[in-house]
Amino acid sequence: MSTGLLVTLLAVGIAVALVLGVWLAATANRLDRLHVRTDAAWAALDAALARRAVVARAVAAATALDDVGADKLRAVAERAEGTPRSEREEAENALSLELAAVDRGRLPLALAAELLDAEQRVVIARRVHNDAVRDTLGQRRRRPVRWLKLAGTAPQPEYFEIVEPALTGGQDGVPLPRPSARVLLVDRERRVLLFNGHDPGRPDTRWWFTVGGGVEQGEDLRSAALRELAEETGIRLAADALVGPMWRRRVVFSFDGRTYDGEEWFFLADLSGQSNGDGDGDEDGAEVRIDTSGFTDGEKSTVDGHRWWSAEELRHTEETVYPVQLPALLPEVLTSPWDGTVRPVR
Template sequence: MTAWVVVLAAMALLVLVGIWLVGTANRLDRLHVRTDAAWAALDAALARRAVVARAVSGGIDPPPGDHLRVLADRAEHAPRPDREPAENALTRELATVDRRDLPLTLVAELADAEHRVIIARRVHGDAVRDTLALRRRRVVRWLKLAGTAPSPEYLEIAEPSLSEDVPRPAARVVLRDGDGRVLLFRGHDPARVDEVYWFTPGGGVEAGEDLRTAALRELLEETGVVPDSLVGPVWRRRVAFSFAGRSYDGEEWFFLASLPDGSAVDTSGFTELELATIGEHRWWSPEELLATSETVYPVQFAELLPSLSTWDGTLRPVR
């Protein structure tokens, strides 16, 4: 009887060990899949950064621009053993670029690409760490539970330094009615509720969106208006500002549109943030804008508005 108990106990132990070994092998397989997926995401993020870096190279002077383009090509096509120094060289070169001289849409795209590299690198590093930790266990090594899967490797690259100022390209619309009045919203910064100001419809340009598309989308979302035509951009405004405690490097592109006959302003498409920060809207005549003591952005709005009646096609910087 005792012998049978020993045999049964041994068999149960073998079953448990077998279950543990199968479970460990399956876990290793899932970790390798996770690591491969993380590497693919990191490789794609680095490739996108190289593409954006080439676009940046066209916006700066030829000598440093040519050098940046060469480094971007080298990083994108470097074999795995040479990838780390190539990517680090590109990171260092991008850090020397004066982004104030670039269009903000390109600055925003570069910042987004760099942010994605940081996230993808950390996700890949975590996946490699977890996989190596299991592969290095003695039992896993002795029984070769990893099979023929190659051991994953870290990609030791320096993370780009992200600016504290968030780049924010925006498209705005000067919307006029049949009497020549313009539509303005009255809002405030949630961090400074006592400081109110008036501004045109519009908002941030989304990834992959051109300025005209962004202007039409924002106008529809905020006013429900679909204009017959959109003219411009007529003005360009570069401004540093803060909102809700964050600092932004802003670039606003203003278009001109007319309210179609029979249309009315509908703000039911406001987001929760807009509902919380925009108190009212109204139509302003040019004379009212010149006479008001309230804050209106752009600062030169009242001064330059009459010139839009005979716009000559020139993009004008405004404050």
């Protein structure tokens, strides 16, 4: 090889290394700025939530509420202020529900205006925070960032999902009750089936969730879980094939412009050695066939796909998964028999 060619290859190599180094530095700096932005957005949201709690206590002190209602609102507001971040969504949603029940027309005009302002500031701060989380997660999910671990030891940011007062649920803006039955569907490989979906009002925000849906009028939880399982996956099981309900999740959420007060009950369906309803089980190690032809029109338009997740994949994913504690709790579900206790999860 001639000296000239070697010099050329060396020059090209140096140029590529320089370009790559500049790109890596720029990407790492951008990711760092996004994390700083997310932290600042959370600080602003935390301050807005704290102010709302202070105003809620002022509302509780107003003569417009009876003693029982005032004591409850005060207690819920104080709990929201003192709750750690991991349990904050539930506490803030409880406060939202209490405030939604307050008759604003009986409050002093200045206090009613202050409460409205505090609630609207929470709405704005939450959206700014979640936008920052979305952008940060989008950057962290890029393959080069994941492969080269450019995020370092920075914790993965999480969306803050609470009801927005400006959205309308049922009459007078009170969230609509929505009991639902959900299923942890586990295959022979000890993986759980999750669907990926989005809110029509926020198509750029996606998350993974378990099989299941709302309980219909007159249904019990187990019947609803079996029906939803059959409709969403094509798998039909006997009632005694479900274990639980093992978990209960209380969550106030907004979807397609409506606000819901959700109560979710989780069952376990372990398909190891079982038939999927048409004689084709997974006892031979074959992939369990998922048939989504039973989806409703709403599900067809908002569910974007499905896949099986191992506990290890859930533990390391940058994707948003509900329930939030699923990555931490799934290993216990897979290795220990249920003790009959219904466990609260978030």
